[in-house]
Amino acid sequence: MSDSQPPTPDEQPSPVPAPQPGASVPPGAPVPPPHPYAAAAQSRSGLSTAALALGSLGLLLGLGAIVVLAAVGGFPAAAVSGLAILVGLAGLVLGIVALVRKQPKGFSLSGIITGALAMVLGIALFGASLVVGVGQAMVQGSGGSESSSGSQGNDGSGGASPSADASGPKGMQSGGVVFGKDLVPAETPALGSGEPPVPSKVARDGKTADVLLYVDFRCPVCRIFEETNADLLQQVVQSGSATLEVHPLTFLDKVSAGTQYSSRAAGAFACTVQEDPKGAWPLYRSLLTAEVQPPENTGGLTDEQLIAQVERATGGASSALKSCITDQRFVPFAQAMNQYTLSTHVPNAVDPQLQVAGTPFAVVNGVPFTGAPNDAAAFRAFLTQQGIALPAQ
Structure with a gap:
């Protein structure tokens, strides 16, 4: 039988207290290892927030392209819708990356959804705007109108050149x-x-x-x-x-x-x-x-x-x-x-x-x-x- 005896409860070694913030640690004193999940407690949301912002901006650009198409014309609307596609794609990609990095799901998924919607809207408007723009260019080249059809009274004439003499004949002072x-x-x-x-x-x-x-x-x-x-x-x-x-x-x-x-x-x-x-x-x-x-x-x-x-x-x-x-x-x-x-x-x-x-x-x-x-x-x-x-x- 060994002569050594197990320590009594009163003789159990005392745990080494963790150093208090700001307290100095004596040389050679044991230091407990860092908590393995301490870093995860501080969640970062930068990528997911950026994804949501870009997706939302892409949607706004898509809606703006609709306004430009109606008010200005096809080719300017195509440029705006192209930008909506690129911004929406950036939002979609950042949203996926944010999910992989376990950033907040709400913002990440929102960025993916809005980015995808912006891309779909942008692609549809880009195609439509190109068609309208080409049609406008062809009609302007032939002196026609981009919007009137059949016998509807939209202004489809090529229009007199600003330098042309548009004076009228005798007998048509009223235009008729x-x-x-x-x-x-x-x-x-x-x-x-x-x-x-x-x-x-x-x-x-x-x-x-x-x-x-x-x-x-x-x-x-x-x-x-x-x-x-x-x-x-x-x-x-x-x-x-x-x-x-x-x-x-x-x-x-x-x-x-x-x-x-x-x-x-x-x-x-x-x-x-x-x-x-x-x-x-x-x-x-x-x-x-x-x-x-x-x-x-x-x-x-x-x-x-x-x-x-x-x-x-x-x-x-x-x-x-x-x-x-x-x-x-x-x-x-x-x-x-x-x-x-x-x-x-x-x-x-x-x-x-x-x-x-x-x-x-x-x-x-x-x-x-x-x-x-x-x-x-x-x-x-x-x-x-x-x-x-x-x-x-």
């Missing part, structure tokens, strides 16, 4: 032509370049009604309206029951394969109003016939063919009229009147906020016709409601 019972344009001074049109005076005395008609010589629905109702309108005007003011618009230049047919046809009409006033009415009627009106997305008549049509419709064309058409003398004027008309309210309308919404657009005594263009009975009833005496059928 007022035909009276002799079917000859009312005499008015010419508008100077850049001058706003002067609305026609209306009596509204119950004797002579005033009819406003907005057309685009390229508009197929205008041709249908003309085929359905022009004979009746001509009879009403010749009887003295009404005047007819025709405003040619040009927004369908966009479907002319780059030839700006709407503007050139309106310019040829303006040339005729000035150089051959008696020929203006027959030319107007002929330009809205199936034999003359070209199909959409084709070049339409050339200037030489327009001159030939003027000669057929009016019985001849003077050298001044021919040169006016070939020089496209009043094309800038027609485009300027198109822009003005589509950006302002209809003159003399009962509703002061009434605007041209498309073509054909007929307004009688300040009240718009809302029936179908090919409904002759509805148009007759509308004229009767406006107090116009109609010839017997």
Whole structure:
């Protein structure tokens, strides 16, 4: 048996106390090891916070791209949406890294989710913006419009060059032509370049009604309206029951394969109003016939063919009229009147906020016709409601 005896409880070695903060440790004194989980107690959240911030910023950039697309155009919106993709990707990556490093899950997952959403939104907007931007560039190159379609009255003309002479012909001071019972344009001074049109005076005395008609010589629905109702309108005007003011618009230049047919046809009409006033009415009627009106997305008549049509419709064309058409003398004027008309309210309308919404657009005594263009009975009833005496059928 060994002589050594186990120590009694009173003789157990005392644990070495941990040094107090700020206390000096005597040399050679034992020091307890650091707590193995002490570092984990202090959680860091820098990466997860940055992930959430970047993801949120990416979403905001995506929403901003929508605003830019609507207000500015396709290519600027594509740049903003591209930035949203990159920022969203950064937020997504940082969120994943933060999770791996066991940083707070809430911020990390939020960064991943917002970053992913920003990328999805950005990619969708980037593609859409590029499509819109390319379309805008193509339309601007052909003198068209990026947003108008069919016969909707958005400004689709190429627009007159700022340096172009946009002065108008005699007889179109209002931007349109007022035909009276002799079917000859009312005499008015010419508008100077850049001058706003002067609305026609209306009596509204119950004797002579005033009819406003907005057309685009390229508009197929205008041709249908003309085929359905022009004979009746001509009879009403010749009887003295009404005047007819025709405003040619040009927004369908966009479907002319780059030839700006709407503007050139309106310019040829303006040339005729000035150089051959008696020929203006027959030319107007002929330009809205199936034999003359070209199909959409084709070049339409050339200037030489327009001159030939003027000669057929009016019985001849003077050298001044021919040169006016070939020089496209009043094309800038027609485009300027198109822009003005589509950006302002209809003159003399009962509703002061009434605007041209498309073509054909007929307004009688300040009240718009809302029936179908090919409904002759509805148009007759509308004229009767406006107090116009109609010839017997």
